[in-house]
Amino acid sequence: MSTITEKNPPPGGTSDERLRKASFATTLLRRPELGAVAGLVLVSLFFAFTANPAMFTLAGVMNFMAPAAQLGILAVGAALLMIGGEFDLSIGSMVAFAGLVFGAALVVWNLPLPVAILIAFAFAVVVGSVNAQIVLRTGLPSFIVTLAFLFILRGLTLVGLKWASGGSTQLRGMREAAAGSILAPIFSGDAFGGLFTWLGQAGIIETFPSGLPTVPGIPVEILWFVVIALLATWVLLRTSFGNWIFAAGGDPKAARKSGVPVDRVKIILFIVTASCATLVAVLTVLDAGSTDARRGFQKEFEAIIAAVIGGCLLTGGYGSAIGAFFGSIVFGMVLIGLTYTSIDQDWYLVFLGGMLLLAVVFNNVIRKRVTGER
Amino acid sequence: MDRTGTPLIEVRNLVKHFGSVIALNGVSMHVSAGEVLCLLGDNGAGKSTLINTLAGVHRPTAGEFLIEGRPRVFSSPRDALEAGVATVYQDLAMIPLMSVTRNFFMGQEPTVGFGPFKRIDMKRADDITRAEMKRIGIDVREPQQAVGTLSGGERQCVAIARAVHFGAKVLILDEPTSALGVAQTSMVLKYINQVRESGLGVIFITHNVRHAMAVGNRFTVLNRGKTLGTFAKGEIAIDELQNLMAGGKELQAVSAELGGTV
Numbered sequence: 001m002s003t004i005t006e007k008n009p010p011p012g013g014t015s016d017e018r019l020r021k022a023s024f025a026t027t028l029l030r031r032p033e034l035g036a037v038a039g040l041v042l043v044s045l046f047f048a049f050t051a052n053p054a055m056f057t058l059a060g061v062m063n064f065m066a067p068a069a070q071l072g073i074l075a076v077g078a079a080l081l082m083i084g085g086e087f088d089l090s091i092g093s094m095v096a097f098a099g100l101v102f103g104a105a106l107v108v109w110n111l112p113l114p115v116a117i118l119i120a121f122a123f124a125v126v127v128g129s130v131n132a133q134i135v136l137r138t139g140l141p142s143f144i145v146t147l148a149f150l151f152i153l154r155g156l157t158l159v160g161l162k163w164a165s166g167g168s169t170q171l172r173g174m175r176e177a178a179a180g181s182i183l184a185p186i187f188s189g190d191a192f193g194g195l196f197t198w199l200g201q202a203g204i205i206e207t208f209p210s211g212l213p214t215v216p217g218i219p220v221e222i223l224w225f226v227v228i229a230l231l232a233t234w235v236l237l238r239t240s241f242g243n244w245i246f247a248a249g250g251d252p253k254a255a256r257k258s259g260v261p262v263d264r265v266k267i268i269l270f271i272v273t274a275s276c277a278t279l280v281a282v283l284t285v286l287d288a289g290s291t292d293a294r295r296g297f298q299k300e301f302e303a304i305i306a307a308v309i310g311g312c313l314l315t316g317g318y319g320s321a322i323g324a325f326f327g328s329i330v331f332g333m334v335l336i337g338l339t340y341t342s343i344d345q346d347w348y349l350v351f352l353g354g355m356l357l358l359a360v361v362f363n364n365v366i367r368k369r370v371t372g373e374r
Numbered sequence: 375m376d377r378t379g380t381p382l383i384e385v386r387n388l389v390k391h392f393g394s395v396i397a398l399n400g401v402s403m404h405v406s407a408g409e410v411l412c413l414l415g416d417n418g419a420g421k422s423t424l425i426n427t428l429a430g431v432h433r434p435t436a437g438e439f440l441i442e443g444r445p446r447v448f449s450s451p452r453d454a455l456e457a458g459v460a461t462v463y464q465d466l467a468m469i470p471l472m473s474v475t476r477n478f479f480m481g482q483e484p485t486v487g488f489g490p491f492k493r494i495d496m497k498r499a500d501d502i503t504r505a506e507m508k509r510i511g512i513d514v515r516e517p518q519q520a521v522g523t524l525s526g527g528e529r530q531c532v533a534i535a536r537a538v539h540f541g542a543k544v545l546i547l548d549e550p551t552s553a554l555g556v557a558q559t560s561m562v563l564k565y566i567n568q569v570r571e572s573g574l575g576v577i578f579i580t581h582n583v584r585h586a587m588a589v590g591n592r593f594t595v596l597n598r599g600k601t602l603g604t605f606a607k608g609e610i611a612i613d614e615l616q617n618l619m620a621g622g623k624e625l626q627a628v629s630a631e632l633g634g635t636v
Contacts, residue, residue: 238493240483247480250469257467259452259481317471370471370520 032311033323035362039309039330039355047333051340058205059214060340062222068332069225070280072325074299075306076225076232077276079324081269082307083236085249085316086135086142088273090149091303094127095296097153097160098274098281103291104164106177113181117282124278127153128271135270136263150300158293175289188286190217221283225325228276232321245269250317305352306331309359313367330355380443381406382544382575383428383459388437390423397423399599400437405544405575410566412586413579414619415596421579424596425548428577429461430454458543462550466533470522475503477521478536506535510565527558531565544575551585563588583616595619 047055054060074091081088101123105116131149135142158169165171178184185191193216199205200213207213236242247255248262255262277296285291308314309330310323331352338345384404390397398420405411415421426432427439430448439446441457448454454461468477479499486495503517510531512524521529530550537545547566551559566589570576580586586593593610595602595618602618610618 234493238496240485240492240494243476243480243483243494246472246476247469250471251467254465254467254469255480257451257461257463259455313471317469367471370522 032318032320032363032366033326034311035359035366036310036323036326036330039359040326040333043330043333043337047337047340050343051337055337055340062215062219064332064336065222065225065329066219066332067335068329069219069221070284071299071302071306071331072225072328073221073228073276073280073283074273074303075310075324075328076229076321077273078300078303079307079310079312079319079321080232080236080245081273082304082312082314082316083249083319084245084266084269085252086266086269087146087304088131088270089143089146089300089304090127090131090153091273091277092296092299092301093150093153093157094124094274094277095281095284095299096157096291096293097127098124098278099285099291099295100157100160100164100171102278102282102285103171103174104160107171107173108164110177113178113183113187116178117183117187120278120282121275124274125271128274129267131274132267132270136266154293157295161291161293170290170292172290174285174291178286184286185220187220187282189220191220191223193217221280221287224279224283225328228279229321229325233325236321241265241268246317248316302331302352305356305359308363309355311363311366313363314360318367318370327359379406381440382442383577384438384440384443385428385434386438386440388424388427388439389435390420390427390432391435397599398427398434401596401599401601403594403601403604405577407543407575408570408573409591410570410576410578410589412590412593413577413596414581414583414586414593414615415579416581416620418598419596419619420599421596422548423599425461425463425546425577425579428454428459428546430459455540455542458541459546460537460540460542460544461546462530462533462537462548464548464550464552466529468521468529468533471520473518474507474521474524474532475499475517478503478506478517478532478539482540502539506539507532510535510568511561525558526554527561530554530558530562534562534565534569538569538572538574542574544577545569546577546579548579549581550578551580551582559585581619583612583619586615587612 055064074095078088078091098120102116102120105111105119106113111119127149131142131146134140134145138145161169161171175188178188190196196205196213196215196217200207200211205213205215236245244255244260244262244265247258247260248265252262280299281291281295284295306327307319307324309327310320310325312319312324334351335348338348381404386402388398388401401420401424403411403413413421413424423432427434430451430453433447433449441459446457448457448459451461467480469480472480475496479494484495484498484502485492487493500517507513507517512528512531521532524532534545534547534550550562550566554562563585566576566578570589578586578590587607590607592604592606593615594604595615597619605615
């Protein structure tokens with residue numbers, strides 16, 4: 001004992017001389033969503049110079065925000081699950097499957113809209129739980145388990161659609177079936193119509209010659225997108241459950257030893273991703289008035305890419321929901337923005353891959369910064 | 375031997391089988407408040423099984439298990455924690471990517487608000503973390519910095535501080551010094567002593583006799599799933615302990631060969 005020399009802690013206030021004061025830039029680099037924000041700025045600048053100015057009018061913004069929102073709802077769910085250490089490749093197929101369940105409930109069984117929505121979400125809970133149980137019980141990577149469900153759900157949708165529609169792969173008539181329901185305005189159409197009409201009359205936003213505003217309101221999916229992104233961010237950063245998500249993804253063993261109910265966290269997260277897919281299904285089916293077998297096709301990959309652009313590590317334990325939010329907007333901007341330019345729209349796919357690669361490399365560097373690895 | 379009457383934790387003739395493997399075959403030990411019991415044993419002696427049984431991960435096959443004199447069966451690590459038995463594992467149960475605060479309160483976050491508005495009290499969590507770190511003598515610049523940026527010794531101390539903060543009465547430390555350098559080892563040993571002085575019972579698992587001698591009050595030697603004996607400090611010399619732990623003769627031979635440095 002006596003050999004232990006007293007090591008005086010540095011007097012209050014002064015820090016270890018070997019630790020450089022974290023500069024503002026370093027602090028900024030520690031934010032997982034930095035990449036997505038930087039990407040958004042770059043893409044905005046790019047289109048500011050190349051695209052028709054119509055892109056950044058109110059109507060143009062709504063134009064690219066709508067697909068961004070549809071992808072973003074999935075991406076936020078995917079981001080939470082990725083931070084929790086798992087993947088869900090079945091969400092794209094889940095959009096189609098939920099669309100079928102929801103559509104069939106509305107037009108085949110003629111159920112009221114609220115009941116149809118409830119049934120669709122009940123299926124989401126089942127699919128999410130099944131995914132989670134298989135992953136947790138077998139210990140197999142969720143990547144491969146949910147890949148199986150990517151095919152199973154897509155196949156079930158095809159089979160189900162033919163059954164529901166009597167041989168076709170499309171089911172129609174949802175908009176009519178939902179019309180007049182009290183829940184319809186929450187899941188379809190545009191919000192704040194009155195406000196936009198007033199803004200149009202006041203001359204604040206553009207109007208058609210008839211006096212109606214060019215943008216009749218905010219499409220509800222954009223509101224859902226914003227609310228879900230904010231809610232997810234709050235849960236992640238400010239609640240115990242959020243801490244458990246980081247812990248479950250960072251090191252499930254360590255988390256378990258510290259009393260974190262890792263399995264429960266993962267089950268809930270799988271249900272959340274399936275529910276996000278179901279919400280997208282309900283929104284888009286009501287918007288289109290029909291559903292088909294290709295709904296949500298490849299959305300699982302786009303959602304994961306958006307989450308990665310948003311700063312999520314593929315290994316889990318790190319990332320941000322608000323990053324996925326910005327990542328999705330980047331997507332919507334490029335998808336729609338290219339139509340405002342003279343650039344061939346198929347560059348979209350090249351962009352997608354390029355962005356993913358860049359984001360993964362960038363995130364890797366960030367991770368080393370955060371943990372002080374050398 | 376008991377300084378304060380009833381031991382905080384005591385096992386008698388503890389047996390643990392895994393199928394046909396006999397991992398523990400009659401282990402007896404006890405630890406009281408304000409003392410450090412060193413559990414010494416070579417690899418494969420059954421140290422890990424013993425820790426996991428004490429910590430509620432495994433259930434003993436046979437034997438007596440007493441917490442403050444009363445028989446108890448832990449069915450999960452959570453049970454053990456609630457009874458005041460906290461374990462700091464070799465891997466520390468710390469997540470490098472998460473902040474010091476988030477790690478400190480992992481699984482036991484302080485919350486404010488009600489129902490759906492219940493949230494982590496981040497400010498309080500940060501303040502407590504900073505204060506606890508200061509008590510050990512680690513100056514955490516910002517509690518929101520990732521644990522990955524701390525040194526091994528600092529991480530070990532944070533893990534111990536976490537267990538102490540959450541009301542541990544018995545602290546089980548699984549080879550806390552095994553991967554540390556000299557300065558960091560002394561930092562950890564000093565902290566263990568500090569914890570003991572504050573009235574906790576510490577079970578210090580190690581295979582380094584010198585580290586054990588530095589802080590231990592009593593030494594229990596484990597070999598092939600059995601306790602070979604318990605000795606108070608001063609009753610036994612370092613090399614005797616070393617030989618007992620390694621099962622005797624071979625080590626002496628090697629030691630002689632290498633000039634007595636093993």
